[in-house]
Amino acid sequence: MNSSANIQGQQNRKPATSCVRAVAAKLDVAHSTFARVVSGRSSVTPDMAIRLSKVLGGSPESWLQMQVNHDLWVARQQEPHDELVAFEFA
Structure with missing residues (x-):
């Protein structure tokens, strides 16, 4: 992966991470718990x-x-x- 794609990938993860944290807070669960569900690991x-x-x-x-x-x-x-x-x- 070239560096510009890597930087863009990191920038795209910030909103997604913020969204996961916000929804997790509303669900009253740890953000890691909701992240595992979203990613299919749970x-x-x-x-x-x-x-x-x-x-x-x-x-x-x-x-x-x-x-x-x-x-x-x-x-x-x-x-x-x-x-x-x-x-x-x-």
């Missing part, structure tokens, strides 16, 4: 879903469903289980 928990709903809108169920949809997509990418066959009930 999942949306039921408690976080309630907080997100109150601060950002949407229902807690919608936040949890987005997490489940993401988790399922990741699981399908990592291991599609093509070797499995349907069980035949008698």
Whole structure:
């Protein structure tokens, strides 16, 4: 990466970092906690879903469903289980 791209990347991170800190404060969680959720390193928990709903809108169920949809997509990418066959009930 050239130095001008690196400087611009650093400048672009400042507003994003400020936004994460501001939202984290509204959620009443540590900024590192919210940053992990935003980056995908942590999942949306039921408690976080309630907080997100109150601060950002949407229902807690919608936040949890987005997490489940993401988790399922990741699981399908990592291991599609093509070797499995349907069980035949008698």
